[in-house]
Amino acid sequence: MGKVFSAAAYYCPDVVTRSISNRFIQRGSKRKKESISEDEAELIKSLHSPKRKKLICTAHYIYKALFVEGKDSDVTVNMLNKDWKLHKVYLRQSHYFNSMFSGSWNETNKSYIPIEVADPNIATESLNVVFGSFYLDEISIEPCVVVGVLAAATLFQMEGLIEQCCEIMAENVCPLTAVQFYNAACRYGLQNVKALILEWFAINLLEYYYKNVSRLHEIDTELMTDIVSHPKLCVIQTEMFLYLLLRKWVFIQCNPNWDEMEDSPKDCEQFFRSSEDNTPFLLTERGMEYMNVFRHIRLGHLLLHIRDVSIITLDKIIPETWLLSVYASQWVAMLRISSGIDKGPVDINEQHFKNESMRFGRVIESNENHSWRWNGFTYGVDLVWSVIDHSLIVKRQRNTTEYTTHISTRNIITRLEVITLNEKRQVKKRATTGVRSLSLSRNQEVKLLDLDKDFEYPLYITVNLLLTSPVPDLAAGSRELNT
Incomplete structure (x- = not known):
């Protein structure tokens, strides 16, 4: 019988054998599951989880080989005294090489092509990145070499690579790269990148560079003119701080060896005030280069505090003729308010508001309630600004020294913006009121803006403020008074 059973088992069909084996395994598994620990169960589970390992892809093989x-190189390109053994079929991805190999150029049928490099931004390292990109489906570029890669990509007319360089530059604008990236954007015609970097400068000029004056030497006259004239220039504190920063910037431009750590902070004042010549600095041969920069200061808003007027007079930088016309306009504006003709601006002329409004700014470091006012002459309107429970509020205080006591309500036009910055000092989040017209009685307060809870500190608050109506010519003012 034993032999017969063995023979039967030997000739048992595979389907039946597998069925019996599976049932046995399942019964055995049930008994085993009862005895294994939770840790072993996790190990068993992990053994049944597929593990993915990326094999070398075609692109990487092509790149290496x-x-x-x-x-199998069929063309050698020589640049900056180095040979690259390349392949025409890959180089044709570039408009530059495609035209070279398709036209009647001398190099069309040559296997050794020397190319002169006139752009100082192109280096061997950047050429290696650009030539290597012909053989890859994706490329990694370090921000520290992106300008060189951009220069080479521009030479070879590689639009895709140029676009990637633009994205890298936009993502990595910071105090260490801003000037270099801006110059590159101008050189290679990247208008969107140029505009983005200019806005970065407009936000950071008075906050970052005021505290890091040693970096001011990197900003040339053309760039500074573009920054100061930018419509989104954030004036932190008051217009006088902009003047003081520009004074320091001119001093550093004229004295490139000056060292902030070793030399006296009074050197800047002495440089402008010690001259025996009474000619204003901007009218001298040396100073005329900086005239356009100072023309973008809102001079009327420099003359709002007696201390500031004294500093400007002693410095002898700005010509007196510039200031005299401002004094006249301010005096007429004050007389119009005092006589009751001007109760403040009513109609919003956005162009006039953008060009003539006072510019203020403040940095709120912590999530606590804050109240402040910006010192200086404000035509009898005493405004207190506050951040209270994530809301921004303006209040008109009752001031016993007001010379317009017969006017109980004053009109103002204002725009307030709040921004937060990331570690590269790029805008992370912003909120704005837009341009608003307000009519304020004494002791009246108005909530201007509610901030989301996710606004991070420090907050950078900028305010544009218009307190007076446009000043007409004197003849028109006389007719106004008579009516």
């Missing part, structure tokens, strides 16, 4: 090792 054809570009790095130069196998």
Whole structure:
């Protein structure tokens, strides 16, 4: 019988054998599951989880074999005294090389092509990145070499790579790269990148560079003119701080060896005030280069505090003729308010508001309630600004020294913006009131803006404020008074 059973089992069909085996395994598994620990169960589970391991892809193989090792190269490109063994079929991805190999150029049928490099931004490292990109489906560029890669990509008319360089530059604008990236954007015609970097400067000029004056030497006259004239220039504190920063900037431009750590902070004042010549600095041969920069200061808002007027007079930088016309306009504006003709601006002329409004700014470091006012002459309107429970509020205080006591309500036009910055000092989040017209009685307060809870500190608050109506010519003012 034993032999017969063995023979039967030997000839048992595979389907039946597998069925019996599976049932046995399942019964055995049930008994085992009862005895294994939770840790062992996790190990068993992990053994049944597929593990993915990326094999070398075609692009990487091509890059290593054809570009790095130069196998089957049919053209050698020589630049900056270095040879690259390349392949025409890959180089044709560039408009530059495609035209070279398709036209009647001398190099069309040559296997050794020397190319002169006139752009100082192009280096061997950047050329290696650009040539290597012909053999890859994706490329990694370090921000520290992106300008060189952009220069080479521009030479070879590689639009895709140029676009990637633009994205890298936009993502990595910071105090260490801003000037270099701006100059590159101007050189290679990247208008969107240029505009983005200019806005970065407009936000950071008076906050970052005021505290890091040693970096001011990097900003040339053309760039500073573009920054100061930018419509989104954030004036932190008052217009006088902009003047003081520009004074320091001119001093550093004229004295490139000046060292902030070793030399006296009074050197800047002495540089402008010690001259025996009474000619204003901006009218001297040396100073005329900076005239356009100072023309973008809102001079009327420099003359709002007696201490500031004294500083400007002693410095002898700005011509007196510039200031005299401002004094006249301010005096007429004050007389119009005092006589009751001007109760403040009513109609919003956005162009006039953008060009003539006072510019103020403040940095709120912590999530606590804050109240402040900006010192200086404000035509009898005493405004207190506050951040209270994530709301921004303006209040008109009752001031016993007001010379317009017969006018109980004053009109103002204002725009307030709040921004937060990331570690590169780029805008992370912003909120604005837009341009608003307000009519304020004494002791009246108005909530201007509610901030989301996710606004991070410090907050950078900028305010544009218009307190007076446009000043007409004197003849028109006389007719106004008579009516």
